[in-house]
Amino acid sequence: MTATQETLKQTPLYNEHVALNARIVPFGGWEMPVQYEGILAEYEHTRKAVTLFDTCHMGEFLVHGGCRESGLDQIVTMSIADMPLKSCRYGMMLNDQGGVIDDLIVFREEKEKWFIVVNGATTAKDARHLRERLRQPEAFEDISASIGKIDVQGPLSREVLEKYAPGIGKLAYYTFDQFNLLGERVLISRTGYTGELGYEIYSSARTVGAIWRELLKNKEVNPAGLGARDVLRLEAGYSLYGHELNEDITPLEAGLDKSVDFTKDFIGKDALLTQRKEGLRRKITGFISDTRRAPRQDQRIYSRTGEAVGTVTSGTFSPFCQKGIGLGFVPLTCAQKGVTIYFAEDKNAAKITGKIFYQNDSLKKTTA
Numbered sequence: 505m506t507a508t509q510e511t512l513k514q515t516p517l518y519n520e521h522v523a524l525n526a527r528i529v530p531f532g533g534w535e536m537p538v539q540y541e542g543i544l545a546e547y548e549h550t551r552k553a554v555t556l557f558d559t560c561h562m563g564e565f566l567v568h569g570g571c572r573e574s575g576l577d578q579i580v581t582m583s584i585a586d587m588p589l590k591s592c593r594y595g596m597m598l599n600d601q602g603g604v605i606d607d608l609i610v611f612r613e614e615k616e617k618w619f620i621v622v623n624g625a626t627t628a629k630d631a632r633h634l635r636e637r638l639r640q641p642e643a644f645e646d647i648s649a650s651i652g653k654i655d656v657q658g659p660l661s662r663e664v665l666e667k668y669a670p671g672i673g674k675l676a677y678y679t680f681d682q683f684n685l686l687g688e689r690v691l692i693s694r695t696g697y698t699g700e701l702g703y704e705i706y707s708s709a710r711t712v713g714a715i716w717r718e719l720l721k722n723k724e725v726n727p728a729g730l731g732a733r734d735v736l737r738l739e740a741g742y743s744l745y746g747h748e749l750n751e752d753i754t755p756l757e758a759g760l761d762k763s764v765d766f767t768k769d770f771i772g773k774d775a776l777l778t779q780r781k782e783g784l785r786r787k788i789t790g791f792i793s794d795t796r797r798a799p800r801q802d803q804r805i806y807s808r809t810g811e812a813v814g815t816v817t818s819g820t821f822s823p824f825c826q827k828g829i830g831l832g833f834v835p836l837t838c839a840q841k842g843v844t845i846y847f848a849e850d851k852n853a854a855k856i857t858g859k860i861f862y863q864n865d866s867l868k869k870t871t872a
Contacts, residue, residue: 540729553726565619566620592612604745611680655702661701664719699862790857799832810851816832818831830847
């Protein structure tokens with residue numbers, strides 16, 4: 505059933521968004537803020553200072569026990585058995601055909617305790633998959649409803665959070681720890697989805713509103729919505745489930761080979777090995793329009809000769825490039841940098857690039 509206004513869920517921060525006059529839209533079964541002041545203003549503030557994103561809609565699971573004994577290691581594509589405590593890794597869960605059920609991050613909280621963060625729209629599907637595939641399904645726990653999540657992103661995010669969580673500066677990229685924040689013990693990770701220095705705060709759903717309001721008291725901090733988040737993630741070349749990833753797209757096609765560990769067994773491995781042996785027929789690539797016009801999802805991509813060769817998966821106007829940018833699937837023959845392609849029915853010209861469009865970011869300057 506398609507989510508309607510009556511069936512859409514609300515995050516614990518919904519009333520905060522209403523109070524800030526946010527424009528609310530349906531997103532993955534949730535009522536979410538798409539913008540407050542405006543997408544471009546929120547984008548610029550993230551690149552220069554600090555913004556807060558409501559990500560309470562994301563799903564959170566716990567798996568207890570050894571990762572091999574429970575079967576968790578065989579469900580995810582990346583290596584997790586060798587993860588240091590208080591580190592996290594990005595990867596995927598695949599079906600038997602190698603398609604992506606979801607992309608996720610696994611946190612190693614203790615030697616035999618794993619905290620898993622998944623996409624909000626796929627939380628129920630992911631929970632079913634884990635329960636069905638774990639050798640010890642009793643080790644699985646869905647804690648999504650009890651968790652509140654705020655993303656704190658931007659070059660000044662460390663400076664701001666140091667005032668509330670002293671010692672936050674010790675976190676290296678893709679590590680986390682527990683901190684006392686406004687009287688609560690919360691998990692804070694140095695992760696994010698903007699390409700900037702940033703952190704993600706996991707608190708209780710009950711107290712997330714107080715944290716949101718307190719952080720917004722800082723003059724460097726503004727709220728940002730889904731619109732700015734999409735522009736930021738696209739400039740950074742990050743995949744979005746339902747666009748660059750789904751159950752008919754493999755990690756190899758999506759250019760996420762680094763998150764696949766072929767030295768271990770995992771669901772979908774045989775299909776990926778076959779695909780790698782036979783060669784890819786298509787590949788995700790980035791492209792920049794010759795104009796300010798932004799490509800749109802599902803528009804066709806054409807070759808120089810006018811042949812339809814691919815499909816746009818995501819597109820937007822890039823404030824950094826001052827042109828339209830996009831990601832899309834094309835044959836390998838069209839995936840070389842500098843190749844001219846065309847998108848949309850009236851054949852807007854564009855050049856193939858790498859997936860990453862924004863290079864001058866605080867994340868690279870500060871990654872430990």
